[in-house]
Amino acid sequence: MVEWTDFERATIQDIFSKLDYDFVGPAALCRCLVVYPWTQRYFGGFGNLYNAAAIAGNPMVAGHGKTILHGLDRAMKNMDNIKDTYAELSVLHSEKLHVDPDNFKLLSDCLTIVVAGQMGNDFTGEVQAAFQKFLAVVVSSLGRQYH
Numbered sequence: 001m002v003e004w005t006d007f008e009r010a011t012i013q014d015i016f017s018k019l020d021y022d023f024v025g026p027a028a029l030c031r032c033l034v035v036y037p038w039t040q041r042y043f044g045g046f047g048n049l050y051n052a053a054a055i056a057g058n059p060m061v062a063g064h065g066k067t068i069l070h071g072l073d074r075a076m077k078n079m080d081n082i083k084d085t086y087a088e089l090s091v092l093h094s095e096k097l098h099v100d101p102d103n104f105k106l107l108s109d110c111l112t113i114v115v116a117g118q119m120g121n122d123f124t125g126e127v128q129a130a131f132q133k134f135l136a137v138v139v140s141s142l143g144r145q146y147h
Contacts, residue, residue, distance in 0.1 A: 002137050004079055011130040015115065016076050024118060025069030026062035028111040030055050036106050068107070075138050083141045101143035108135040 033040050034052045043049060046060040055061055075082045112132060116123040 001080070002082070002133075007126070008130040008133060009079060011127055012076055012079065012134050015119070015127070015131060016073065018119070019069065019115070020118065021066055021069050024111070024114050025065035025067070027065070028107065028114045029061055029065035029068060031110040031114060032103075032107045033061065035110065036103070039103050039106065042103070069111075072138065075134070075141075079134075082137050101139075104139040104142045108132075108139050111135065 030052075033043070033049060033055050040049045043061070043064075046058055046064075048054040048058060049061075112128070112135065115131065116128070119127070
């Protein structure tokens, strides 16, 4: 079980309360698909992903980016039980979708970059540490079924 400090809990909740879900989720997934093009193989049904402009303008990418971010809400609301909260998603991604679990870390890195850009100077080292700890627990939980 992960131990969360009061500061970490408050920081994670504060970050999510300030996020523009319509921008951050799509921007993070878009960045991941552009920077790590091999991740595109899981989105074959999304149509044109041939270049950065096509990815950025793809409504299915934007929609899934929002879905991912709202999925992180579930972890934020269940910080003491993230592994169980994501048990079904872990099974889905490992057994049905066959997603390489390393991609969860790549997406979390892209999300961190986008959130940092949105928060500017408020994204201090302490805030980043709390956010990355949170994302590391999420990534571990999503990858749990693979072990």
